[in-house]
Amino acid sequence: MKNIFLVLKREYLVRVRKKSFIIMTFLTPILIAAFYGIIVWSAVGSFKNEHKTIQVIDQSGLFKDKFKNDKNTTFEFINQPISEAQKKLKGKEGNLLVFIPANIMEQPKGLQIYSEKNIGPMLQGRIEKIVQKELRNIKLSKAGITQEVIEEANQNVDAQTFNLDDEGKTRSSSTMAAYVAGYAAAFLLYIFILIYGAGVMQGVMEEKSNRIIEVIISSVKPFHLMMGKILGVAAVGLTQFLLWGVLTFGVTSATQTLFGFNRFTATEEVLNQQTAQADPELKKEIEKTQSNTLKTISDFSASAQSLPLIQIFVCFLFYFLGGYLLYSSLYAAIGASVENQQEAGQFTFPIMLPIIAAIFFAQLAINQPDGALAFWTSMIPFTSPVVMMARIPFGVPAWEIALSMVLLVLGFVGTTWLAARIYRVGILMYGKKVNYKELSKWIFYKG
Amino acid sequence: MSNILEAHNIVKQYATHRALDNVSVSVPKGSIFGLLGPNGAGKTSLIRIITQITAPDEGYVLLDGQRLKPDHIEDIGYLPEERGLYKKMKVGEQLLYLAQLKGLSEKQAMEKLKIWFKKFDIKTWWTKSIEDLSKGMQQKIQFVATVMHEPKLIILDEPFSGFDPINANLIKDEILELRDRGTTIIFSTHRMESVEELCDHIALINKSKVILNGSKSEIKNQFKDNSYSVRFHGSLDSLPSDFEVISQKNIENNLNQFNIKLVGDASVNQLVGHLINQVELVSFHENIPSFNQIFIKAVGGEIPDEVGSIS
Numbered sequence: 001m002k003n004i005f006l007v008l009k010r011e012y013l014v015r016v017r018k019k020s021f022i023i024m025t026f027l028t029p030i031l032i033a034a035f036y037g038i039i040v041w042s043a044v045g046s047f048k049n050e051h052k053t054i055q056v057i058d059q060s061g062l063f064k065d066k067f068k069n070d071k072n073t074t075f076e077f078i079n080q081p082i083s084e085a086q087k088k089l090k091g092k093e094g095n096l097l098v099f100i101p102a103n104i105m106e107q108p109k110g111l112q113i114y115s116e117k118n119i120g121p122m123l124q125g126r127i128e129k130i131v132q133k134e135l136r137n138i139k140l141s142k143a144g145i146t147q148e149v150i151e152e153a154n155q156n157v158d159a160q161t162f163n164l165d166d167e168g169k170t171r172s173s174s175t176m177a178a179y180v181a182g183y184a185a186a187f188l189l190y191i192f193i194l195i196y197g198a199g200v201m202q203g204v205m206e207e208k209s210n211r212i213i214e215v216i217i218s219s220v221k222p223f224h225l226m227m228g229k230i231l232g233v234a235a236v237g238l239t240q241f242l243l244w245g246v247l248t249f250g251v252t253s254a255t256q257t258l259f260g261f262n263r264f265t266a267t268e269e270v271l272n273q274q275t276a277q278a279d280p281e282l283k284k285e286i287e288k289t290q291s292n293t294l295k296t297i298s299d300f301s302a303s304a305q306s307l308p309l310i311q312i313f314v315c316f317l318f319y320f321l322g323g324y325l326l327y328s329s330l331y332a333a334i335g336a337s338v339e340n341q342q343e344a345g346q347f348t349f350p351i352m353l354p355i356i357a358a359i360f361f362a363q364l365a366i367n368q369p370d371g372a373l374a375f376w377t378s379m380i381p382f383t384s385p386v387v388m389m390a391r392i393p394f395g396v397p398a399w400e401i402a403l404s405m406v407l408l409v410l411g412f413v414g415t416t417w418l419a420a421r422i423y424r425v426g427i428l429m430y431g432k433k434v435n436y437k438e439l440s441k442w443i444f445y446k447g
Numbered sequence: 448m449s450n451i452l453e454a455h456n457i458v459k460q461y462a463t464h465r466a467l468d469n470v471s472v473s474v475p476k477g478s479i480f481g482l483l484g485p486n487g488a489g490k491t492s493l494i495r496i497i498t499q500i501t502a503p504d505e506g507y508v509l510l511d512g513q514r515l516k517p518d519h520i521e522d523i524g525y526l527p528e529e530r531g532l533y534k535k536m537k538v539g540e541q542l543l544y545l546a547q548l549k550g551l552s553e554k555q556a557m558e559k560l561k562i563w564f565k566k567f568d569i570k571t572w573w574t575k576s577i578e579d580l581s582k583g584m585q586q587k588i589q590f591v592a593t594v595m596h597e598p599k600l601i602i603l604d605e606p607f608s609g610f611d612p613i614n615a616n617l618i619k620d621e622i623l624e625l626r627d628r629g630t631t632i633i634f635s636t637h638r639m640e641s642v643e644e645l646c647d648h649i650a651l652i653n654k655s656k657v658i659l660n661g662s663k664s665e666i667k668n669q670f671k672d673n674s675y676s677v678r679f680h681g682s683l684d685s686l687p688s689d690f691e692v693i694s695q696k697n698i699e700n701n702l703n704q705f706n707i708k709l710v711g712d713a714s715v716n717q718l719v720g721h722l723i724n725q726v727e728l729v730s731f732h733e734n735i736p737s738f739n740q741i742f743i744k745a746v747g748g749e750i751p752d753e754v755g756s757i758s
Binding site: 003006007010014206207210211212213214215216217218219220221428441 | 462495498499500517520523525527529530531532533534535536544545547548549589592
């Protein structure tokens with residue numbers, strides 16, 4: 001036991017002091033925060049109150065007076081060739097040029113908008129909407145329909161949406177949060193098992209190709225060395241996971257403090273302003289989207305709180321360790337059996353297959369958390385960590401979790417035993433091309 | 448002299464071949480014991496059993512009179528033929544780690560290492576990475592790693608490979624010093640001149656079996672062919688049939704060298720008697736086979752036509 005600890009300690013210290021670990025650990029939360037920040041910033045930015053002058057070249061002559069100025073936008077009808085107008089546009093940030101060709105009636109797709117910077121979907125939608133509406137009105141009146149009928153026909157329908165599940169009950173609003181949490185947990189587990197499993201394999205191969213293995217193995221039992229290595233790498237994984245959590249939280253809240261606003265209320269404020277300024281036609285539209293967005297956001301945060309977070313966290317740790325132990329011991333056995341990366345490839349593929357299948361099953365399980373497929377794949381130890389994590393946020397009966405955990409423990413005890421048998425022979429075997437037949441023989445070697 | 452290590456009837460069977468077939472060797476305490484044999488004879492298999500890397504299928508090993516057990520790892524130091532250290536690790540950390548695996552506490556290991564670093568004058572290496580050291584320097588570190596926990600038994604597999612002559616001598620002196628302090632050294636090598644120079648006892652393994660085992664002089668006696676090398680001026684015309692001339696050659700002008708074998712009951716004195724009557728003797732000595740010749744003869748070849756002599 002003392003030796004397992006010594007090996008674990010070395011493995012841990014060497015790995016956490018590696019540059020790649022430090023960079024990965026500190027860069028990832030910053031990247032996540034930056035990514036997140038960019039999304040929030042661009043979402044808020046698109047609602048920003050900036051005065052825009054929009055020049056319109058209307059060759060069709062149909063749209064006079066149809067574009068209405070408001071506080072933030074001034075429409076200017078100009079009459080010059082488009083190439084000249086384009087030249088003038090240069091250097092005037094925020095200004096737009098709208099070109100309506102003469103044949104807009106026949107080819108509605110001929111509408112062109114020019115700007116120096118991206119104009120944002122809101123404004124584009126607004127311009128398109130005006131043009132579209134006008135074209136429709138013209139066409140309808142040509143067909144003999146009066147303006148009144150058109151007005152009357154423009155009735156707003158606003159549906160409320162409910163999802164029905166198999167038993168016909170309406171699903172609670174926490175589905176969304178469960179969906180996100182389940183997928184995130186399953187995916188994180190999948191990535192961790194892949195990365196750290198391969199890490200164990202690399203470490204074992206390094207010891208073998210360094211030839212230090214014989215020195216070590218004359219002081220430590222192969223099983224102790226293997227377990228020390230596996231547990232050391234697991235500790236590295238947990239450290240990284242923990243640091244990511246703390247750092248992401250830290251950086252995100254720091255960013256929020258820095259910007260001095262809570263992103264939800266900020267969005268809401270901007271939306272309100274926008275609504276107040278928009279012309280009445282658009283107002284309804286915006287209000288609808290806005291209320292939907294806010295509803296989703298508030299539903300989501302409310303239902304996220306209703307998730308069994310502690311259960312998810314504890315299960316995540318358990319399934320991470322279980323799944324990792326199961327796979328990393330197999331990776332260790334492969335690392336011990338081969339002498340280079342190329343050789344390793346043919347053996348890692350069959351191991352990666354169930355992990356990849358697991359993330360696939362997890363996606364199916366999210367859509368049908370109580371289905372037979374979800375049940376069975378969350379019982380089989382090779383797929384259970386990933387699939388079960390996808391199911392847990394939806395609520396899984398305790399006996400199922402317990403059974404799956406027991407099976408997982410049995411699973412990793414089994415693979416570890418098997419791996420140790422291969423490992424102890426493999427690490428001292430040089431210059432021999434191994435195949436599955438050879439490996440299976442090693443399992444039954446004595447001593 | 449008691450034995451520090453006794454291997455009794457060791458059998459190790461791998462899938463298709465028997466690596467060790469009923470092998471028994473005894474290593475006397477305080478000796479330098481040469482474990483010889485051609486490639487693939489089973490030396491490494493035997494060493495791996497002694498170091499408990501693998502277990503024998505049959506037979507047993509006694510270390511200091513006790514059956515091998517896990518604790519004995521601390522009493523053995525092993526330098527494998529294929530050297531290896533963690534390349535990216537610092538010298539100091541690495542040695543501390545290896546010492547702790549051998550059961551030393553960090554403090555004890557530190558004390559022992561200080562002595563060795565002073566002795567080899569390598570204090571400045573402590574914080575260097577292994578990969579920044581030359582191959583010879585790495586070998587020194589590995590040697591320190593093998594002996595730092597002061598084991599009773601040290602097993603060195605080709606200890607001089609990779610060393611320049613100066614460092615090889617340094618290591619040789621260390622080996623002799625360790626022996627003088629009571630450590631037993633098992634020394635596996637192909638280099639017969641170092642066997643000649645260092646070993647007190649040898650065992651020769653060939654094709655999974657021990658074919659020679661004993662002290663240096665015993666083995667040499669076993670391989671003597673009762674022949675003598677004579678140099679003289681003049682010409683040797685005839686000798687009685689008790690004395691068989693194996694070979695003869697002219698060294699220069701009047702100086703000749705003959706190899707003469709005694710047949711039957713003929714004595715050395717009789718030979719000398721015949722010689723001084725006919726020629727003027729320059730030198731006379733018994734042909735004692737070198738370990739190189741013994742090795743080749745025992746393993747299967749004939750003794751090469753080389754005049755071995757031990758002075």
